[in-house]
Every structure is written in structure tokens, then in C-alpha cells.
Amino acid sequence: MGKCSYTKYVLKFYRPAGTSRGILFEKLSYFIRWEEGDQVYWAECGLLKGLSIDDRPDYEDRLAIVCKAIENGEINSLLLPEFPSIQCGIEMLRLALQNEGTDLYFKNDFYNHQQGIPINGLIWMGDSSFMKKQIDDKIAKEFRCIKMKVGAIDWEQEKFLLQYMRDNAGDDLVIRVDANGAWDYNDDTKRKLEFLGKINVHSIEQVTEVGNHEAHISLNNFSPIPLALDEELFHHSDLKSRANLLDTLAVDYIVLKPSLVGGFTACDEWISLCNERGMDYWITSALESNVCLNAISQYTFAHKKNNFQGLGTGSLYENNIDSPLQIVDDSMKYDPNINWNYSRLEKDG
Numbered sequence: 001m002g003k004c005s006y007t008k009y010v011l012k013f014y015r016p017a018g019t020s021r022g023i024l025f026e027k028l029s030y031f032i033r034w035e036e037g038d039q040v041y042w043a044e045c046g047l048l049k050g051l052s053i054d055d056r057p058d059y060e061d062r063l064a065i066v067c068k069a070i071e072n073g074e075i076n077s078l079l080l081p082e083f084p085s086i087q088c089g090i091e092m093l094r095l096a097l098q099n100e101g102t103d104l105y106f107k108n109d110f111y112n113h114q115q116g117i118p119i120n121g122l123i124w125m126g127d128s129s130f131m132k133k134q135i136d137d138k139i140a141k142e143f144r145c146i147k148m149k150v151g152a153i154d155w156e157q158e159k160f161l162l163q164y165m166r167d168n169a170g171d172d173l174v175i176r177v178d179a180n181g182a183w184d185y186n187d188d189t190k191r192k193l194e195f196l197g198k199i200n201v202h203s204i205e206q207v208t209e210v211g212n213h214e215a216h217i218s219l220n221n222f223s224p225i226p227l228a229l230d231e232e233l234f235h236h237s238d239l240k241s242r243a244n245l246l247d248t249l250a251v252d253y254i255v256l257k258p259s260l261v262g263g264f265t266a267c268d269e270w271i272s273l274c275n276e277r278g279m280d281y282w283i284t285s286a287l288e289s290n291v292c293l294n295a296i297s298q299y300t301f302a303h304k305k306n307n308f309q310g311l312g313t314g315s316l317y318e319n320n321i322d323s324p325l326q327i328v329d330d331s332m333k334y335d336p337n338i339n340w341n342y343s344r345l346e347k348d349g
Contacts, residue, residue, distance in 0.1 A: 002036035004067040006045075006060075009345055011289055011317045017124050027287050027317075030063060031345055032089050034070065034097075041096050042342055044292035045089035046259030051286075053234050053260075054083040062086060081237040084262035091263040092295045103294055103323075103340055110301035116331030117301055120176060120308045123148040128157040135165050143330040145174035145202075145308035151182025159195060166199045174308060178205040181231055185215030190222055197224030203253055206230040216249055226252035233270065234260050243273055252279060255310070257286040264299050271303060284310030290323035297325065297332050319344060 010026050017024040030045040045063065049055055062083055069078055075094055080087045095105040109115040121138035123131055123146060131148070138146050146165060150158045165175060177196060183189045185208055196204060203226040208215045210231050220227050229251050236242045246254070254274060256267045267283070274281050283300040285293050293314045300309050311332045314325055322341035324334050 002034055002071065004032065004034050004070040006063045006067055007031050007033060007345065009289070011287075012319050013316055014318050017316060024287075029289055029292075030060075030085075030089070031291070032063075032067065032070070032093055033345075034093055039102065040342070041093055041102050042291055042345060043089040043092035043096065044259075044288055044295075045085045046286055046288035046292050047085045048260065048286055051231070051234075051260070052085055054085055059083070059086075066090065081262055084234070084237070084266070085259045087266070088259045088263040088292070091265060092292065095264075095295070104298075105295040106298040106302050108298065108301050110298055111334055114333055114335065115301070116328060116333045117297060117304060117311060118144065118308045118331050119311045119327070120145040120147040120174075121330065122146075122310070122312055123161075125149050125152040128153065128161060131161050132164065135161060135168075139165070139169050139173075141330065144172070145176065145330070147176035147178055147310065149178045149180065151179050155188075155192065159192075162196070162199060162201070171200065175199070175201045176203055176205070177201055178230070179207050181206045181209040183207055184209075185212065185218060189219065193219065193223045193225065201225050203228045205255055206232065210235065213248060220249065220251060228253035228255055230255040230257075233257075237262060237266075239269055239273075242270060246273055246277055246279065254279065254281045256281055256283045258283070258296055258299065259286050259288055259292060264295075267299070267303075280307065282307050282309050285313045287313050287316070289317070290314045290321045290325050294323060294325055294334075297334070321345065 009029050009031060011029060012026050013024060030047060032043040034041040047055060063086055066086060078090050092105060096102055104111060121143035123134045205228045207219055207227055233254060236245050254270060256270055258264055258267055271281060285296050297311055312327060314320060321344060324336060324338040326333050326335050
């Protein structure tokens, strides 16, 4: 009989990470630890404070109940739609046990043959000089897709940076923009979208605040570039609600974050709904450690199309879990010559 427990671990950013909701200095994650004989499995519950719908006072109480249920052999029946990050952790552990590998979740050529997953280079918010430096770095590394977050600094500065990116990287660069719901529905937003259309931006994520469907529909009808849903997805945990959302907003893309939408089974449902409607998607990590990023990358490889995925956030932390995950050029790869080292979780959790 195995033993199950959970531990907290604080991931520390190399540099404060700017978002439209403020500046992040650290990120708390929870890990389920399953010990059976000499084998130890780790699964991450990637709670994101202020954004996850399960950012609740009873989070740790529920996690303790889950660990007890796992010890009692109930892992295959656990279903927690109201705690999406815990559900993702449960599914990680379940998949690892099924595959009899502590870091194997989906058997495919990402893990077995080191095939890469093309990713977007992410431009974090900050002052314009810091953002420009990131852009220069991504262009120098020949990223084929760059995503820039907007909404935290003056639009004229953001406009300059986007134009600078297009002018210096050329027409072949895929530029994505992420508004994180920071824009309102007004003529100024329309002018911003018109500019994005002129420089051939690929898409914009979460152009308006979550729940403002009337504004989103109006902007979708107006916008010269495709709109994508991100945070909007977090609040829909059943199939009917998800289908209604896609039918109502009728966007071109959705952005799937397993830790925030309820795990890989939930992602499967979203993907099925997209396929039925001719919509597209990409998959993104949400500031998890390399432990969950590994599972998300393996899942992503099994579902990837021709677009770029958002899997590069594991390199943000000075105390991440040492892993075989490597960014080579503009692709995420798994290097079997590098070993996992979970000692930080054992020591500091």
C-alpha cells in the first residue's frame, strides 16, 4: 500500500514578471507525492493565485482529502471540476502510474524520440526598454513566433514595440498579442485592433474582460484579426456550458491551459468541441514548474497541429525542478541524457 501526501513549493522568478494584473515575484505550487515501495511519483497542482477558480481558502483542506482518497485506492474515481488545478494533478499521477514511469504521461515521440514542439517566444511586461531587449533576444534566437502581453504600459509604447518587432523580424514572423482582458469596448480599442491588423498580427487573446460577452461579440464582428479566448474558458466546467460559450462567442481560437481548465480530460472536451465547429487552438503552460510542464508538453505533442504552442515559461524560475526539458532554438525538447532531480521538493517543500 502506498503513501500519499502533499507539499507546497515556492517558485522564485529570476526577474519580477509583469502582467496586466500586477508584478509577480514568486509563484506557489502544490505537489502530490505518492510513495510506493522504493518508487516516488510527483504530480503538480498548478494553482495560480488571483486567476485560478480554485484559489479558495479550503484549497489545502480539499488537497488533504484527495491524498487520503488516493491512499484508499480511489484515484480513478476522483473528479473535482471545482478544483481544476487539483484535478490536473490527479490526472498527472494517474497517467504516470498507468505508464509505470515517474515522468511518462503520454507515450509519443516527444518523450521517446526527442522530437520538438515549436513554441512562441514570450515578451513579459515591463518598461519599454526591458520589453525591447526581450524582443531583440527572441529575434536573435530566430523565434518564428513571438507573443507580447499588452495592457500594462502606455499603448503608444506598446504600439512602437509591436511595429519595431515587425520591422526588424520581417513579414514571416508570427506575432501574437495577449490583452489578458485589459481592454474595454470602445473606439480606442477598435483603433488598436486596426493597427494590429495593419502589421499583420496573427491573433489577440482575451481582448475584453471575462463575462463581457456583448462587447466580445461586437469586437469579434469588427476585428481585422482573429480573437482567441483564454481566461474566459476557466469558468466553464461542463460540456454544455463549454459548447454554449463557443457557439456564443464564435472565435477563431481558444488557448488551453490544463491546470486552469481542469486537466487533460477537460482539454480533450474543448478540443472535440473546437473540431466540431471548425475552430483551432493551442496549448499553453501557466507558470507551472518543470514537473507539470513535462506532462503538458507530452500532451501537447499528441495534439499539436501546425501552430506554435506556449510552453516556454519553465525557464523563468531560479529554483525550478531540474529536468530533461530544454528549449532548443524555438522548440521544446526532452533530452533523455539529463536526469530529473526532485531533491528540491524533498528538501524545501
